[in-house]
Amino acid sequence: MAHPYLPHTQADIRAMLEKIGVKSLDDLYADVPEGCLRKGAYALPEALSEQEIRDCFAALEAMNARLKVFVGQGSYDHYTPAVIPYLTQRSEFITAYTPYQCEISQGTLRYIFEYQSMIAELTGLDVANASMYDGPTAAAEAAMMCTASVRKCPRVLVSATLLPHVLAVVKTYAKFHGVELTIIPADGGVTPLGAIEAELEKGGVAGVMVPSVNRYGIVEDLTGFADAIHAHKALLVEYCDPSALAVVKTPGEWGADIAVGDGQPLGLPMSYGGPYVGFMAVKKEHMRKMPGRIVGQTLDKQGKRAFVLTLQAREQHIKREKATSNICSNESLMALWVTIYLSLMGPEGLKEVNRISSDGAHYLYNELLATGKFEEVFPGKPFLKEFVLKSKEDAAQLQQRLEKAGFFAALPTEEGYVSFCVTEKRSKADVDALVAAVKEG
Amino acid sequence: MKYYDKLIFELSQEGRKGYSLPVNKFPQSPELPVQLQRASAPRLPQVSEPEVVRHYNNLSQMNFGVDTGFYPLGSCTMKYNPKINEEVCALPGFAGLHPLMPARLTQGACKVYEAMNAALAEITGMHTFTFEPCAGAHGELTGLMLMRTYHMMRGDLKRTKVIVPDSAHGTNPASAAVCGLEVVEVKSLENGRIDVEALKPLLTDEVAGIMMTNPNTLGLFETQILEIAKLVHGAGGLLYYDGANMNPMLGVVRPGDMGFDIMHLNLHKTFSTPHGGGGPGSGPVGMTEEVAKGLSQIKVSGFHGNFGVILRAYAYILSIGKEHLKEVGQYSVLSANYIKECLKDVYKLPIEGVCKHEFVFDGLVNDGGHDDVHGATTLDVAKRLLDYGFHAPTIYFPLLFHQSLMIEPTETESKETIDAFIEVMRKIAAEAAEDPTLLQSAPHNTVISRPDETTAARNPILKYWDTL
Numbered sequence: 005m006a007h008p009y010l011p012h013t014q015a016d017i018r019a020m021l022e023k024i025g026v027k028s029l030d031d032l033y034a035d036v037p038e039g040c041l042r043k044g045a046y047a048l049p050e051a052l053s054e055q056e057i058r059d060c061f062a063a064l065e066a067m068n069a070r071l072k073v074f075v076g077q078g079s080y081d082h083y084t085p086a087v088i089p090y091l092t093q094r095s096e097f098i099t100a101y102t103p104y105q106c107e108i109s110q111g112t113l114r115y116i117f118e119y120q121s122m123i124a125e126l127t128g129l130d131v132a133n134a135s136m137y138d139g140p141t142a143a144a145e146a147a148m149m150c151t152a153s154v155r156k157c158p159r160v161l162v163s164a165t166l167l168p169h170v171l172a173v174v175k176t177y178a179k180f181h182g183v184e185l186t187i188i189p190a191d192g193g194v195t196p197l198g199a200i201e202a203e204l205e206k207g208g209v210a211g212v213m214v215p216s217v218n219r220y221g222i223v224e225d226l227t228g229f230a231d232a233i234h235a236h237k238a239l240l241v242e243y244c245d246p247s248a249l250a251v252v253k254t255p256g257e258w259g260a261d262i263a264v265g266d267g268q269p270l271g272l273p274m275s276y277g278g279p280y281v282g283f284m285a286v287k288k289e290h291m292r293k294m295p296g297r298i299v300g301q302t303l304d305k306q307g308k309r310a311f312v313l314t315l316q317a318r319e320q321h322i323k324r325e326k327a328t329s330n331i332c333s334n335e336s337l338m339a340l341w342v343t344i345y346l347s348l349m350g351p352e353g354l355k356e357v358n359r360i361s362s363d364g365a366h367y368l369y370n371e372l373l374a375t376g377k378f379e380e381v382f383p384g385k386p387f388l389k390e391f392v393l394k395s396k397e398d399a400a401q402l403q404q405r406l407e408k409a410g411f412f413a414a415l416p417t418e419e420g421y422v423s424f425c426v427t428e429k430r431s432k433a434d435v436d437a438l439v440a441a442v443k444e445g
Numbered sequence: 446m447k448y449y450d451k452l453i454f455e456l457s458q459e460g461r462k463g464y465s466l467p468v469n470k471f472p473q474s475p476e477l478p479v480q481l482q483r484a485s486a487p488r489l490p491q492v493s494e495p496e497v498v499r500h501y502n503n504l505s506q507m508n509f510g511v512d513t514g515f516y517p518l519g520s521c522t523m524k525y526n527p528k529i530n531e532e533v534c535a536l537p538g539f540a541g542l543h544p545l546m547p548a549r550l551t552q553g554a555c556k557v558y559e560a561m562n563a564a565l566a567e568i569t570g571m572h573t574f575t576f577e578p579c580a581g582a583h584g585e586l587t588g589l590m591l592m593r594t595y596h597m598m599r600g601d602l603k604r605t606k607v608i609v610p611d612s613a614h615g616t617n618p619a620s621a622a623v624c625g626l627e628v629v630e631v632k633s634l635e636n637g638r639i640d641v642e643a644l645k646p647l648l649t650d651e652v653a654g655i656m657m658t659n660p661n662t663l664g665l666f667e668t669q670i671l672e673i674a675k676l677v678h679g680a681g682g683l684l685y686y687d688g689a690n691m692n693p694m695l696g697v698v699r700p701g702d703m704g705f706d707i708m709h710l711n712l713h714k715t716f717s718t719p720h721g722g723g724g725p726g727s728g729p730v731g732m733t734e735e736v737a738k739g740l741s742q743i744k745v746s747g748f749h750g751n752f753g754v755i756l757r758a759y760a761y762i763l764s765i766g767k768e769h770l771k772e773v774g775q776y777s778v779l780s781a782n783y784i785k786e787c788l789k790d791v792y793k794l795p796i797e798g799v800c801k802h803e804f805v806f807d808g809l810v811n812d813g814g815h816d817d818v819h820g821a822t823t824l825d826v827a828k829r830l831l832d833y834g835f836h837a838p839t840i841y842f843p844l845l846f847h848q849s850l851m852i853e854p855t856e857t858e859s860k861e862t863i864d865a866f867i868e869v870m871r872k873i874a875a876e877a878a879e880d881p882t883l884l885q886s887a888p889h890n891t892v893i894s895r896p897d898e899t900t901a902a903r904n905p906i907l908k909y910w911d912t913l
Contacts, residue, residue: 005768005769005772007764007765007769008764009524009527009717009765009856010769010773011857011858011859011860012779012859012860013860016860017776019860020779020780020782021779023783024782024786024799026799029775029778032775032778032782032799033666033697035668035799036698037670040702041698042696042697042699042702045767046567046696046770048568048762048766048767048770049560049564049762049763049766049767050767051764051765051767051768052763052764052766056763057529057533057760057763057764058533061760063553064554064556064557065536065538065539065553066538067552067553068538068539068542068550068551068552068553069546069550070537071550075545077545078545078747078748079543079544079545079748081541083466085494087463087494087497087498089535091497091498091502091505093531094502094505095511095512095513096505096508096509096512096513097505097722098510098526098531098719098721099510099511099526100510100720100722101518101521102722102723103723104837105827105831105837106893106896107831107888107891107893107895107896108446108507108508108509108831108836109509109722110504110508110893111504111505111507111508112722112723114452114504114507115501117452117909118452118454118909121454121908121909121910122487122489124907124908125487125910126487130907131905131907131908132908134723135724137579137580137746138746138747139747140747141579141583141745169744169747170747172744173744173746173747176590176742176744176745180593180623180624180625181623182625225480225481227480249483250483250487251477251483252477252481252483253480253482253483254483266747273541274541274542274543274544275539275752276543276544276551276748276749276752277752278544278725278747278749278750278751278752278753279579279724279725279751279753279754280747281725291907297723299907300901300902300905300906300907301901301906301911302900302901303897303900304893304894304896304897305895305896305897306893306894308894310893310896312896312898314898314905314907315902317902320582320616320618320619321615321616322615323619324615324628325609325618325619325621325622325628326622327618327619327623328622328623329619330582330585330586330616330622330623331583332580332615332616333580333581333713333720333723333726334580334723334724335579335721335724335725336721336722336724337719337722337725338724338725340722343453344497344501346489346490347453347463347489347490347492347500348464348492349463349464349489350461350463350464350489350491350492351487351488351489351491352462352486352491353462353463353464353466354487354489355486356464356466356469357466359469360466360467360469360471363469363472364471366471366472366475367471367474386475386477386478386481407549412546412550428467431467431470432470432471
């Protein structure tokens with residue numbers, strides 16, 4: 005029975021079997037012990053035609069709610085220029101493997117080089133890798149990189165103001181890798197330098213991880229952090245929203261050694277959580293400890309500019325059990341997505357995205373407070389597109405009420421707050437409609 | 446292919462823009478305090494939309510993908526990537542879902558996970574899967590975390606070693622090390638299979654388990670797998686299955702039935718989702734009911750894994766259905782054996798016999814001796830293949846041979862394509878005998894020739910501003 009993805013005809017199969025010298029396809033498995041062979045039929049769905057697959061997915065899609073999103077917490081509903089899916093769908097990009105054969109992979113290698121350049125520029129650091137799985141895993145790898153870089157120091161201090169999903173993944177990796185985590189509790193919605201200094205004094209600290217913009221949406225002031233941390237020979241790791249880095253002080257400016265984060269806010273669809281793309285950038289002196297692929301520029305034999313995977317002595321396929329990271333495939337196509345996004349937006353576009361989002365968020369913040377149904381949690385703390393409030397109405401009830409009105413908003417947090425986010429995709433009319441729905445309860 | 450020498454930064458002109466944003470109708474919010482502001486704007490390119498489109502189209506023309514031609518890259522399963530998969534995963538009702546939406550809002554997505562879990566469990570003989578891992582190596586790491594958790598939950602804390610065959614994928618020992626496990630290597634026999642006698646003394650009460658792929662990286666079925674499983678389980682360990690080589694097993698053999706307790710699948714290999722130039726992939730991890738008890742203790746990626754990839758794989762499973770599953774496995778094996786038989790007189794086949802989806806040559810028969818500088822190496826053969834419009838096989842892996850050339854054709858290539866590849870491989874072997882310099886200086890017809898990798902590593906130029 006033919007299938008559109010399987011070109012073998014019965015005549016092909018006969019000819020190939022004859023060349024091999026076996027009688028049947030089953031004979032190709034003659035070395036497999038009887039006890040391993042699957043005897044019965046597989047309880048799987050019957051094969052569908054293409055139109056049936058389309059119909060099936062249309063039905064599944066219809067079971068998902070279509071709401072206006074006013075929540076961030078690690079996934080942001082920013083606008084995606086039409087050009088991006090069009091270009092990233094090009095067969096030559098999407099159906100290629102990792103660029104092992106550089107002579108026929110210059111397209112991939114060039115965009116990765118551009119991507120590394122843009123991430124280095126946004127973070128203000130020297131070198132970026134070709135990508136990580138997502139922000140949380142990039143943070144976990146950064147924690148492991150700290151203990152691999154700073155000898156005999158197994159501890160990493162982690163701010164409790166990091167996003168919850170980042171903390172959860174960092175904790176998992178640390179547990180198995182033998183990294184001793186100390187969580188630094190928040191003080192007034194930000195990371196207290198005093199508590200970090202006290203822990204540094206205790207010794208054994210290889211790194212300190214703090215967010216640039218934190219789980220409450222607050223832009224953290226890291227004045228004095230790098231000096232205190234470097235005085236103890238530890239590394240400063242900053243977890244960043246790369247979109248916000250167009251306007252907020254960069255890891256480079258704060259004196260950080262490593263910057264990590266998730267590229268999702270750079271125009272990637274929310275897509276229920278993935279695929280996203282983690283990024284990592286470091287100061288030059290840490291380059292050879294950085295995990296992941298790195299692309300470099302060189303010349304070919306004729307003197308033409310060429311790009312290659314480089315510094316591969318760091319990687320798992322060379323170092324095997326001595327490697328400090330096992331990352332192999334990463335999120336290359338999503339790195340291309342980010343590269344095209346940043347090419348289109350440029351410095352002005354990214355600034356404007358931040359301006360509209362921040363203006364929208366502050367407008368929503370003030371309008372919500374004006375309803376009298378909320379209390380401020382961190383008054384006066386600077387924020388951009390995301391913030392938390394305390395709801396006088398039961399948080400779960402508020403959230404569900406807003407869902408019925410067509411909004412995904414007021415996400416209840418672990419601390420008992422409700423979290424909101426506004427991006428440039430939300431118009432003033434959208435925000436007014438949300439506020440009206442809040443008032444109706 | 447056409448050489449195109451621009452970087453996007455080199456197209457930039459002050460005052461150009463490629464974006465379109467709405468007029469800001471909100472009242473102006475307060476500026477960030479000065480000490481929290483970035484000092485100067487990032488030096489991103491300023492380019493118009495048509496320039497961006499042409500630039501990336503030009504870059505794409507310097508790339509080779511499965512849609513360009515035959516891609517026999519061993520261990521990578523470069524099968525055809527169906528286009529309906531792309532259509533369905535981009536549907537706005539999926540792409541627009543926020544990952545923190547509760548299940549009551551995401552019933553369609555939940556159904557996809559449910560159906561995928563059931564299908565993968567049935568195909569592999571596992572109890573359940575987690576979909577959080579974003580790639581194969583990520584799946585390995587997750588699987589090993591589950592292995593350690595299984596022992597920890599039983600209070601068996603001294604199991605900190607894991608056995609890995611010398612033929613294993615490089616990610617296996619690296620994943621073990623990242624997971625805090627000590628790697629113990631077990632040797633292969635002359636016939637390419639694990640040495641069971643060498644394994645026995647390694648199975649102490651400090652061993653958490655063994656990582657295997659079956660068929661192994663030589664494309665050979667580990668015929669003593671049932672005995673190995675019995676031995677490892679008898680010693681209190683678990684068996685981990687590296688699913689990178691699952692393709693030939695589809696519809697014929699299930700890892701669960703071979704005795705494996707934990708495994709990962711590469712949806713970007715076995716289940717047809719595109720490799721994307723190095724991701725996004727998806728590496729769901731399957732496990733027995735017993736192992737699944739530790740699942741809630743582990744969080745390995747931000748949300749629900751690479752949902753967009755999982756959607757594509759589901760579309761593939763629906764297209765293949767129970768009717769064609771076995772054909773996928775069998776045809777991949779048929780094509781590999783056919784190529785092997787057609788080339789083994791001119792390329793050294795170190796281990797005779799039927800292979801599965803892939804096999805390994807140890808360089809040319811007529812190579813002038815590996816130590817002879819005048820002879821053509823595996824690298825030279827690989828580079829010469831590029832001139833003829835084929836992607837190269839995987840080279841210098843596995844590490845068991847000096848000149849490994851690992852070929853995996855997959856089931857989606859026609860006999861005509863495979864025959865054309867065989868013809869070229871024979872032609873290259875003839876060229877190597879007549880004039881090895883033709884191979885050593887290859888490729889000749891690509892947009893660049895062999896690059897200077899030594900200088901690239903010694904004086905790294907890793908971003909645009911380093912080039913100025």
